[in-house]
Amino acid sequence: MKKIFQRPESLQNVVTHYCAGCGHGIIHRLVAEVIDELKVREKVIGIAPVGCAVLAYDYWNFDVTEAAHGRCPAVATGMKRVHPENIIFTYQGDGDLAAIGTAEIVHAANRSENITVIFVNNGVYGMTGGQMAPTTLIGQKTSTSALGRDVVRDGYPLKISEMLSVLDGVKYIERRAVYSPTEVIKAKKAIRKAFENQINGVGFSMVEILAMCPTYTKRSLKASIDWIKEYASKYFPLGVIKG
């Protein structure tokens, strides 16, 4: 009998700490599947962020380290410059990449570091308990925007992918989601392209993924999915942004 579906070799057979309905589990798996398919597991070094995905090194089955909050792209730069033969990727949340790590992502992108960035945008800080993120939508309630994000006080949700896309060093940015099987397939295709670009020496490539966080957006999974479909993907449109 032919085996047509199995756990990727790049994913460990363990239970994760992620909440029910969280997008991270799906995205971890997509990264693992792509790494298997491209046959680069033995060359990959992943960089986990500070945030919910910090424990990713307990779930992936390849070399992984952690970086200080927001510094993944600088750590990736150091790795790739001394070991260009390795496949280096960062896996960052929206607080990590779009708030405290804005300088690092902008300059790694601008230098066109030949790395892959997986940017998970779920609209909140998850690990610390659901605070307002730079990507929290206008009016959205979080623990630190208790009455809803107010543009006068809090500014606007940050379109970091669009910002980065104007840089000459950026070779590929696509925004996807993982709320349905169709979207999951599209997200995987984008992740695959971002890794293929690195293998082919194309330069800085990033995939932003709109992800569900039912726990800290205080919604059911169904409502979280509807929120991404109806609101988040209106402000953060899905599709190829550059490349």
Add this chain to the structure above:
Amino acid sequence: MNRKLQLMTGNEAIGEAAVCAGCKLYAGYPITPQNELTAYMSKRMTEEGRAFIQSESELAAISMVFGASVTGERSMTSSSSPGISLKQEGISYLAGCRLPSVIINIMRGGPGLGNIAPSQADYFQATRGGGHGDYRVIVLGPASVQEAFDLTVDSFNLADKYRMPAMVLADGLLGQMMEPVSVTRYPLPKAKKSWALTGAKNRKPNVIKSLFLRPGALEEYNIELQKTYDEIKKKEVRFEALYCDDAEIIIVAYGTTSRIARAAVKNLRKKKKRVGLLRPITLWPFPEEAIAKYAKKTKGFLVAEQSMGQMVEDVKLAVAGSAKVRLYGRPGGGIPTDEEIEKEVLRLKI
């Protein structure tokens, strides 16, 4: 090994030492008075086909060093006081992840933006770890351009040996003055670092991290780190003692101040005053046993430093009340003269 004598600034000598020690990545950000080092590295690292990056910030520079180090390669960053404050985040992570790396601090006056004059006011920050958490950094304090070269090479070796960050703590004067240097190219280290992230080929994945959430795990980890620090305290203390055996007064000074103190000691000896100089070369680990030993024989110590009194606390801890300890501190970029130090020695009533 091939040797040649070259006239170099301290900054250049440190850069060349890193090249000679097999440093594979240098990342730096402009700040005076260490700019010559970054400029030197932009040329030399490129010539050698190694990585040079002018980073977007000190935070990024130390993280780039982290990235190179985690793959097992030697790496270095440099800065001056305000920039070193920013690097403390990364230094804490390097210590927490047990990653060897070299950090150069060409100190300037503080606090805040301070000035660009030579200073030794970062002694506390350097010798106490500097960032958050329970950790130490090996700290070497050169007093000449040759020693800046030699101690930079040593700092790479010590960092690798103990899997931790090492710092060369010098000041703006040493960074910018020129002296002849014997440049020695050492055979590059061949030993593979089994812990390094190189891709999990024919082995289980390696993980480098500093997060330990299981109750008790971090306490155990800190105790392990401490064992390394204790071993370093036993094995790696370095100092120079000049005329200390019969001295009634011993001047304790490091780096630039120790050169001035040396002149003062020689002048005082000519005047038949029994004065010696104890120069810590490792600032952490501190030569506390040597000072404790001399404290039993000598009557007093004059601690001369370019700060309002930082190393003096370590001297007092070592002396533990068995001799007088007096401070001559010059903060904010002030540099003492040998006459001033002589006068201070004579004011130490014993």
